[in-house]
Amino acid sequence: MAKKYTYYPGCSSEGSGSHLDISLRAIAPKLDVELEELNDWNCCGASVTHVESGELAVKALTGRNLANARKQGEQDVVTACAACYLKTHQANEKIIDNEELRNDVNEALGAAGLSYDGDLLVRHICEVMVNDVGVGKVKEQVTNPLDGLKVAGYVGCQTVRPFADTERGGNYDSYDDPEFLDNFTEATGAEAVDFDAKTSCCGGAVALMSPDKTLGIIKIILEAAKKSDADVIATPCPLCQQNVEMYQDAVNKKYGTDYQIPVVFYSQLMAVAFGMDASKDACLDRNTIRSEKLEKMAKKG
Numbered sequence: 459m460a461k462k463y464t465y466y467p468g469c470s471s472e473g474s475g476s477h478l479d480i481s482l483r484a485i486a487p488k489l490d491v492e493l494e495e496l497n498d499w500n501c502c503g504a505s506v507t508h509v510e511s512g513e514l515a516v517k518a519l520t521g522r523n524l525a526n527a528r529k530q531g532e533q534d535v536v537t538a539c540a541a542c543y544l545k546t547h548q549a550n551e552k553i554i555d556n557e558e559l560r561n562d563v564n565e566a567l568g569a570a571g572l573s574y575d576g577d578l579l580v581r582h583i584c585e586v587m588v589n590d591v592g593v594g595k596v597k598e599q600v601t602n603p604l605d606g607l608k609v610a611g612y613v614g615c616q617t618v619r620p621f622a623d624t625e626r627g628g629n630y631d632s633y634d635d636p637e638f639l640d641n642f643t644e645a646t647g648a649e650a651v652d653f654d655a656k657t658s659c660c661g662g663a664v665a666l667m668s669p670d671k672t673l674g675i676i677k678i679i680l681e682a683a684k685k686s687d688a689d690v691i692a693t694p695c696p697l698c699q700q701n702v703e704m705y706q707d708a709v710n711k712k713y714g715t716d717y718q719i720p721v722v723f724y725s726q727l728m729a730v731a732f733g734m735d736a737s738k739d740a741c742l743d744r745n746t747i748r749s750e751k752l753e754k755m756a757k758k759g
Contacts, residue, residue: 603647
């Protein structure tokens with residue numbers, strides 16, 4: 459029987475990270491996960507909102523999402539976006555722990571007839587897959603193993619820091635050398651290669667505003683993947699995926715390199731391994747740098 463969660467897609471799900479959102483929704487039923495979308499959700503305020511508006515405004519944005527989630531039931535709130543998770547989990551914990559902040563947030567929410575007492579748990583979908591689903595369940599659903607595909611598992615920094623190794627964060631992995639993404643990769647039948655940059659920062663939102671300041675650290679990630687002879691880089695983070703894929707031409711121009719390494723989401727790998735459609739479910743056609751090797755493995759609709 460499927461377990462239900464309130465699913466917070468986040469802003470990237472409607473744009474740059476739509477292939478994560480669609481492929482995740484496609485594989486969820488195979489893993490007995492029911493994702494009930496959060497009604498009338500709003501931006502979590504990640505990256506830039508706190509610079510202009512201050513802590514209370516950001517916490518009120520998250521409080522509104524959580525108040526709406528509570529109206530849908532007591533099930534855990536899950537998100538697939540690292541930035542959304544970081545902001546939402548952090549705000550939820552502060553609302554729980556800080557009575558003064560909770561009162562201020564509820565005063566703001568009161569203008570919309572809402573309130574939130576802090577009685578929900580906010581979780582990352584990867585933690586759910588580790589703790590509730592289990593990697594064994596992922597492996598059981600594989601009908602099209604990705605034999606011969608070499609994958610560099612790029613976790614990034616925000617998915618595991620600072621909550622992965624905490625009780626409220628699910629205690630599902632370590633900060634410095636997380637294994638869950640490699641385990642997902644191996645469950646699909648692909649090879650998880652050694653990858654020195656697995657938790658390196660891609661520059662986050664700074665890359666979007668001032669890419670010249672972050673091309674050097676993106677190059678480190680690409681060089682590590684090339685050194686590992688990876689066919690693709692796989693990540694759980696929409697911003698990591700976008701930055702590492704989108705700026706490869708700029709990196710090449712600045713440093714005289716020739717990187718063209720596809721950057722996919724773990725959920726796209728799972729969709730292909732589960733025998734699902736390459737475009738409709740795995741959304742491989744939405745990647746800027748296409749992986750010919752992975753596309754040849756995928757089922758065509």
